[in-house]
Amino acid sequence: xxxxSVCWCVLLSVLLSSYAEARRLFFRGRQFxxxxxxxRRGTNVTINVPDxxxxxxxxxxxxxxxxxxxxxxxxxxxxxxxxxxxxxxIGGEAxxxxxxxxxxxWINYAQKYHALCFMLEHRFYGLSRPTKNIDxxxxxxxxxxxxxxxxxxxxxxxxxxxxxxxxxxxxxxxxSYPGSLAAWLRAKFPxxxxxxxSASAPLLAKADFKEYYRVVKDDLSLYNSSCVSxxxxxxxxxxxxxxxxxxxxxxxxxxxLCDPIDVLISNDVSALYDTLAMNLAGIAQYNNENxxxxxxxxxxxxxxxxxxxxxxxxxxxxxxxxxxxxxxxSGVMCLDYxxxxxxxxxxxxxxxxxxxxxxxxxxxxxxxxxxxxxxxxLTIDIFGNEFPLDFFVQQCADVFGKMFNKEQLMRGIxxxxxxxxxxxxxxxxxxxxxxxxxxxxALGITKTLDxxxxxxxxxxxxxxxxxxxxxxxDPPQLQYxxxxxxxxxxxxxxxx
Ligand SMILES: *[C@@H]1O[C@H](CO)[C@@H](O)[C@H](O)[C@H]1NC(C)=O
Ligand SMILES: *[C@@H]1O[C@H](CO)[C@@H](O)[C@H](O)[C@H]1NC(C)=O
Ligand SMILES: *[C@@H]1O[C@H](CO)[C@@H](O)[C@H](O)[C@H]1NC(C)=O
Ligand SMILES: *[C@@H]1O[C@H](CO)[C@@H](O)[C@H](O)[C@H]1NC(C)=O
Numbered sequence: 001x002x003x004x005s006v007c008w009c010v011l012l013s014v015l016l017s018s019y020a021e022a023r024r025l026f027f028r029g030r031q032f033x034x035x036x037x038x039x040r041r042g043t044n045v046t047i048n049v050p051d052x053x054x055x056x057x058x059x060x061x062x063x064x065x066x067x068x069x070x071x072x073x074x075x076x077x078x079x080x081x082x083x084x085x086x087x088x089x090i091g092g093e094a095x096x097x098x099x100x101x102x103x104x105x106w107i108n109y110a111q112k113y114h115a116l117c118f119m120l121e122h123r124f125y126g127l128s129r130p131t132k133n134i135d136x137x138x139x140x141x142x143x144x145x146x147x148x149x150x151x152x153x154x155x156x157x158x159x160x161x162x163x164x165x166x167x168x169x170x171x172x173x174x175x176s177y178p179g180s181l182a183a184w185l186r187a188k189f190p191x192x193x194x195x196x197x198s199a200s201a202p203l204l205a206k207a208d209f210k211e212y213y214r215v216v217k218d219d220l221s222l223y224n225s226s227c228v229s230x231x232x233x234x235x236x237x238x239x240x241x242x243x244x245x246x247x248x249x250x251x252x253x254x255x256x257l258c259d260p261i262d263v264l265i266s267n268d269v270s271a272l273y274d275t276l277a278m279n280l281a282g283i284a285q286y287n288n289e290n291x292x293x294x295x296x297x298x299x300x301x302x303x304x305x306x307x308x309x310x311x312x313x314x315x316x317x318x319x320x321x322x323x324x325x326x327x328x329x330s331g332v333m334c335l336d337y338x339x340x341x342x343x344x345x346x347x348x349x350x351x352x353x354x355x356x357x358x359x360x361x362x363x364x365x366x367x368x369x370x371x372x373x374x375x376x377x378l379t380i381d382i383f384g385n386e387f388p389l390d391f392f393v394q395q396c397a398d399v400f401g402k403m404f405n406k407e408q409l410m411r412g413i414x415x416x417x418x419x420x421x422x423x424x425x426x427x428x429x430x431x432x433x434x435x436x437x438x439x440x441x442a443l444g445i446t447k448t449l450d451x452x453x454x455x456x457x458x459x460x461x462x463x464x465x466x467x468x469x470x471x472x473x474d475p476p477q478l479q480y481x482x483x484x485x486x487x488x489x490x491x492x493x494x495x496x
Contacts, residue, residue: 095126
């Protein structure tokens with residue numbers, strides 16, 4: 001038995017115990033822009049907020065459908081004074097986290113303006129479960145349009161429950177996809193919502209979101225221009241290794257793959273390149289946002305320090321070193337990259353399964369409404385064209401069924417852009433906030449087109465940075481952005 005196979009036995013025995021966890025942590029939920037986790041960064045939040053439920057219509061667009069479901073929400077009425085406004089945090093992409101009604105920048109605004117605070121969980125996520133399971137046939141009423149009508153209904157229901165005076169002003173908040181919902185809610189229901197703070201929101205639905213990795217590339221070159229060339233060489237080195245059986249064994253060990261790579265399975269090769277790129281992208285998207293769900297110490301600076309450090313080995317060794325750092329930090333023993341395991345995870349329809357909290361549901365929304373697939377097609381020089389659009393479209397079909405093909409995806413995306421207007425927003429009193437490091441800014445409004453709905457583009461910050469409770473170490477441009485948002489809210493609340 002040579003040393004390598006011994007290593008394999010050890011690796012395999014450990015990985016079995018942590019396989020489920022490995023999948024959870026290395027699941028591609030991260031690639032989809034959001035999963036706004038805890039509002040506090042780096043520390044534990046003690047949460048003592050009761051779950052509340054209200055009765056929601058199952059289908060807002062079918063007048064003959066009378067069925068309802070229980071939709072979850074959280075309340076913080078501590079700051080509210082009679083006649084004060086109502087702030088509404090919108091959920092989406094995952095279970096709603098009750099910590100948001102205790103913390104986050106919007107809570108500071110709520111204290112200042114004596115707002116009643118609610119967070120509404122998005123239908124089909126968390127404990128807001130309209131159907132008996134999430135089989136594809138039940139997901140027909142999972143859409144952003146249904147979610148917007150849920151929000152409108154919720155506003156009406158709370159107005160009655162809290163006996164709010166008719167002139168009460170509601171302000172919507174959201175980050176990532178819920179940020180898009182916040183903007184669309186204001187646009188679709190201006191009689192219900194006075195204004196919206198829309199953070200890191202993609203507004204243009206697009207199948208091939210190739211610009212995502214262009215921003216990641218720009219982020220890396222900001223730290224060290226050699227960082228990008230090292231990454232290019234690393235992927236080149238990986239390709240060379242994968243050409244020979246010996247090289248493949250090296251890759252198995254170097255990148256700590258849970259299952260050895262079989263280069264005859266082309267989806268596995270794509271999935272490996274995609275998973276490695278995604279880990280890097282996650283660092284860029286959440287750079288220096290030390291939240292529990294993301295990597296605390298590993299930021300772009302650390303990544304580039306490793307990528308240019310010749311004493312760690314060749315570029316592919318350095319790339320592997322980063323993967324290992326991420327695995328270690330996450331307490332995961334091995335890298336789960338297999339295409340089949342991804343598909344089988346996403347195919348779980350039981351509410352109690354690990355992926356039913358939101359991964360399968362969000363994937364469904366991307367396959368039917370948004371696309372947003374982060375492909376390699378604009379960064380072929382770096383990653384090769386290893387994860388093109390067809391790789392993701394294939395996943396839609398493999399998870400939800402053959403009819404979820406490219407034509408259907410394109411139809412859904414076109415429909416979304418016509419319905420919401422893509423980048424051509426006309427509603428007043430929306431503030432669009434983006435960070436320059438966040439790849440999602442490429443699909444959002446970063447320049448003010450309309451003084452009634454300004455854009456704030458923050459240099460050097462990542463995804464949804466303005467939503468987190470401020471820290472003394474926040475850069476001045478971020479502190480300034482929060483001040484502008486504060487004063488816009490103040491203005492909206494006094495305007496007639
Ligand atoms: C957070 O909570 C976990 C488990 O409850 C605990 O082990 C850890 O030490 C806590 N971390 C901090 C920073 O309080
Ligand atoms: C509302 O949030 C504040 C600030 O976190 C907290 O002190 C208060 O207990 C919360 N109120 C409720 C009812 O949860
Ligand atoms: C960038 O990387 C090169 C090695 O490729 C290194 O010599 C240089 O010091 C790095 N620059 C910074 C600012 O870290
Ligand atoms: C480069 O890596 C070596 C080996 O891990 C480490 O000792 C050294 O401090 C690193 N250099 C820099 C500049 O980070």
